[in-house]
Structures are given as C-alpha cells and as structure tokens.
Amino acid sequence: MDLVFLADTFVTLLGGVPLLLQLTAISVSVGAVLAVLLALMRLSGNPLLDYPARGYVFVFRGTPLLVQIFLIYYGLGQFPEIRQSVAWPFLRQPYWCAMLALTLNTTAYATEIIRGGILSVPFGQIEAARACGMSRLLIFRRIILPQGLRTALPAYGNEIILMTRATALASVITLMEVTGIASKLVSETFRAIEVFACAGAIYLIINFLISRAIALAERRLSPQLAAPPAAPEPAR
C-alpha cells in the first residue's frame, strides 16, 4: 500500500466535489419543482394533461441516462437550426448539457415518488377540509402538499443519492467531476484500482452525509414519531 499516493489521489479527487454537488443540487431542486407539476398533471383526471405526463415518465424512465446525455450533447449539436438558436450558448457547454439531462431524468423518477406521496394522504382529511370550506388551492397547499411530501421523503432521499451517483456519467462528456478526474489520473498513473477505490470512498462519504441529513429531516418533520424523551435515572 502506497499511502502517500492514496492521500495525494484523495486530495486531487476532492477538487471534483464542488462540481458534483452543484450538478446534484441544481438538478434535484429544479427537478422537484417540475415533478410536482407533472405529478399534478398525472392526478388531474384530465387525459390531455395526464397522457403527456405519462409519456414523459415512460420515456425518461425507460431509457438509460447515458443515452439521454449523449442524445442531448452530441445529438442536438448535429442540427444547424439548434446551433443558431438562443439555446445554443447553453447547449454549447457540456456543463449545461449534463445539468439538463440530469434534471429531465430525475424529474421523471420524482414525479412518480411525489404522486405516490400525494395519493397517500387520507381522503377523509380532504373531505374534512372541504367541509370547512377551504378552496382547492388552499387544500393543496395546507393539507395535501405538506403531508404528501413528508410521506415521499424517504423515497426522495433515495432519489437524491441515486442522482449523486448519476453525476459520475457527466464525465463522459468531458466534465471534470470526481469520476472525470479519476479517469484522467488513471491515464496518467495507470494505477486504476487505487484511484477508482479512492473515488468510490468519496461518493460513499457524500452519500452517507446525505442519508444522515434526510433521516434528520424525517425526524424533524414528524415529531409525533420521535422517541419520547428518556425518563431521568431514578435517584438511588
């Protein structure tokens, strides 16, 4: 074991962490907003809204993310019409292409998670809210959304971790996040196992921290489920 090499590698790879976190944070937050909209379309009962949303989820969940990334990055760049459009300053950069692909992808998965969460809200509560004379928007804002999101949280935590792993694919379109730097280091040092193991450790640490944060959020959002404060030790 060459500890000096491992330590150097680890420090070099840490340079890719900010990009990794940016890609995850932005795609997950934009994806969450889009997913709420799509989940509502799915639940609207109106086929004109329901079917497009269904189709979106079907296509993006049915194809590998890597194909989506290649399609957006190399595929769209093929057309002169797109290269002359207003979107090109963004699509020209691998950073925004990766961001777009990750966002569109996570939106599809998050839609189903949020839909499940919303469906879990007991109908009795909605009836009660109606009986109190709440408007549809108010019911959604006060009753459905908070409880739906709370129920969806564990599954959403999983999705965030999956997205952290997925950012590794951005390396195939020249982005230098942790896996990109790792591949470059391997091509310089030819020591694949040590370098990739170091990179794996970084992802594990990040995902461990994320899962702790989600668990904490879960506990904060459902105080009724928290363990009762421990009884004081009886005095002897």
Added chain:
Amino acid sequence: MGYFELMGFGPKGWGLLLAQATLMTIAVSVTAFAIGAVLGGLLAWARLAGGRGIGIAAETYVTVLRGIPDLLVIYLLYFGGSSVLTSVMRWLGNDGFVGVNAFAAGAIAVGIISAAYQSEVYRGAFGAVAKGEIEAARAVGMGRMLMFRRILAPQILRFAIPGLGNVWQLALKESALISVVGLTEILRQAQVGAGSTRQPFVFFITAALLYLLLSTVSGWGFNRAEAAAMRGVRRA
C-alpha cells in the same frame, strides 16, 4: 440517406449491427440479473438468518454498492478484476495471465450491483409471508430445508415479482454503461455509428427507441408473470 436506409439492413445500413448489439444487451443484462439473483438471495439470507457478523457484512455490502456510482464499479471490475484473478492463479501455481473480458467484467459488475437491490426485494418479500404459515409448518414438524422449499421459496418468489421487475429494468439500463469498457452493446454500437456517419442524433435516438422497446416488452412479461403467480390469491 434517409432514416430507414441508414438503419435498414441494406449494404450501407446499420440495421444488422444494431440488431446484434440488441442481442448483446439482452445477453449481458440477463447474465447480470442471474448473477444478481444468486448473490442477492445469499445476501438476503445472510441478513435474515445469518449471525451478527455475517448480517453486518451483508448490510455493508448493500450500503457500499448502493452508494458508489455504477460506472466506478464497472471500471474497478474491468481494470481490477484481472489483476486480482491473476494473483489468485499465481498463488495456485499458474503464472499465466488471466483476462476478464468486457462481457464478463460488465455482467459481473452489473450483477453485483443488482444483487444489492435484489437482496432488499427478497427481504421485503420474506416479510410479506404470513408468520402463521411458518409457525404452522414448524408445528407439523417440517425441517428447515423442507420448510424453505415448500413454504417460503414459492411465496417469496411470488411476492418478489413486482420488485424484481423494477430491478430488472435497472439492470437493463445499467448495461448501457458497459459500453465504456468496449462491449459492443446497443449504446456502443450507436456511438460507433454516430462517429463514422457524423449523425449522432439519428443513432442515439434509435438506441433510445431500442431500450424503450426492451423495457416495454419485459415490463409486459413481468406483469403477465405477476398475474400468473397471483392467480390463486384473493385481492381487495
């Protein structure tokens, strides 16, 4: 050249190559899924019935494999696999090199990731088996093996079908990542075609369609299997 000429089976068409690549995707995904089934079953058993040490080891395995990017697992196995195998063979007195080809490395990599997910599915399915049936089996004096064979295994498989369907879809999509180590499956073939014809959009959209086709057909298959397995079960 029109789309159908380019993707057709004529002399300048890529149809035959893409069809072969599709078979390769199916072959590598099925192999990976089977490896995942064997290993995942063992993991689930270790976590449910193994001692404390084995249980913790199995849990660590699942956490690690779900925490690091699949791309890294493939890189590690591809580059690391043969050096490990080679040293094992040396130790056994054979000093030749042992190669792991892209198919084996890819199938094992996707398989050991799939095992982590499958173990969770089997564990969940075990939880769904009514405890009374296990007690009843014990009461009539069934041995452990007999009980597993007659009572547990058939029911676990039945309850696991929907979850396994999801994990299969994951394996199918993860097989696209094996393209990075040079296995000529759908995505790799699309990349080769995109590079030599300079029509990336056409090739990547075709790849996406092929994946959609595979996931739709297999999703339909799993639904049929679920319906068949549940035919004797009364449902609400």
Added chain:
Amino acid sequence: MKRLMTCAAGLLAAVVLAGSATAQTKDWSTIRIATEGAYKPWNFTDASGKLVGYELDLAADLCARIKAKCEISAQAFDGMIPGLNAGKFDAIMAGMNISPKRLEAINFSLPYGRTPSTWATTKDSALAKLPDADKVYSLVGGADLAAAEKAAADLKPLLKGKIIGVQTSTIQANFIEQYFKDVVEIRQYKTTEQHDLDLLAGRLDAVFASMSYLKGVTEENKEIVMAGPRFTGGILGAGVAVGLRKTDPELKEKFDAAVAAAIADGTVAKLSVKWFGFDITPKG
C-alpha cells in the same frame, strides 16, 4: 427447486470457466492484440463491423513473421495500458506513440510509423489562418527544440481563450498541457471522433491531433481543415509502436525483429502508402 439449484451451479461454473478459459501459458503461439477501432486510418470499424486499417494489415504481416496466431479485439483507448498490465491482452497496436510517461508503465517495440501532430479547425474559423502552416518543428532537442518552443510561444497570443479538444491520455494531450495550459481551455475526449463532432458543432475552436488521422478527416469532411505548424518528436513521442508488458521481454524481441524486417523489405512503406497516402516509415 432442484432445477433452480442446477441452474445456479451451472451459472457459477460458467463464470469460473469464462475466467479461466483465457488463462494461457506463454509459448506465444497465440498473441492477443488490442486496438481501438475508432482511429482512422490506423484502425477503424467499417459498416459491416469489421476492424480494418493500417495496423490491422500490419498486424497480420507481423504475426506471419512471428509465426503466431493473432486475436485482435477493440478496446477503449484510455484503458489500454492498465488492460495490458492486467493481462487482458498481450500487445497494443492502436496508433500508440512511444512516450517517456508510457515507458514508465510498459515496453515498446521498434516504431512502425511516425507522423507529426497538428491543429485542425473549421474552414471559416479565424484559426484556419494560423501562421507557419505546413512547417514541421522537431521537439527532439538542441537548437530544433528551441525553435519549436519559440513557434509554440508565438502561437499563444493567437490561441488565448480558445477551447482546444484532445483525446484523453495521448501525447497530443501532454503537448497541449505542457505548452498551452495557461492560455487555452483543454477538453479531453475518449475518442477523436467525439472531438470532431464537437468541433463541427462549434463547441471547440480547434483540435490537436496526429496529422495522419487529420488527413483522413479533412479529406472526408470539407468543413474541417488543418491549420498552423506541425510538431514532432520529444514529448510527442518517438513514433507509433507495439505496446508490450515489461515482463514479456521475449515477446518484445519477436516484435522488434518482425518490425525491423517489415521496414527493411518495404512492407511498412507499402502499407502506409495504401492507408495514409504517404510513407510514415520512421527514419533514423
């Protein structure tokens, strides 16, 4: 259940066999050669899926001289050296140049080709008119090296702020890192075909690649043109050669003899004219 167990046992056996089937003793009656299959005209894949190119023809010739059976497979370029050292294959013939950094990890045979590296850009780009076009600078050493480094320094202001594409882990990537890192943005690609797509899409201002490769590209696609001075030698390598493990000196001897014979009887010249349109035989 019994059937399930049999299946599982069969599967495990298959996996183990797949691993051990490729174990081989070193009598070199068969040699496994890795190429990339995406680096025209050195090696590439035609529409029928067959590997073709200069190195495929040359490999057939060299293997006949060594009297070995050769199995040639396509591999990702950036995994080739780890793959070779891990024993996935025995030799690399993938347009790979001898370079000091690679020599730390692997051995090379005598070179069987040498071409300078140069810039390519789109025909209406401002960079298409870089000075010193067609001039060849040698980085080998002495006065030549000084002249080459001056030429590189002269290019700097013209390339300031530009985005340059190179294939990852190539001598061209090393060259750009050494001489232009402070003025250009470097993007590294897995294959040269990918950086061509991005050059055409306008994501790159120029690429830096081997002239032999660019010649084919510019002939096939009139949008792409070569530009500026050419560089060779030194950090850009002593030529393209067969990559071999350090632990196989006897295989290096065989390839050295075969390459020397192929150069001596004009096979290298003949094959390179067939594929490149000019003679790439390394001289001196």
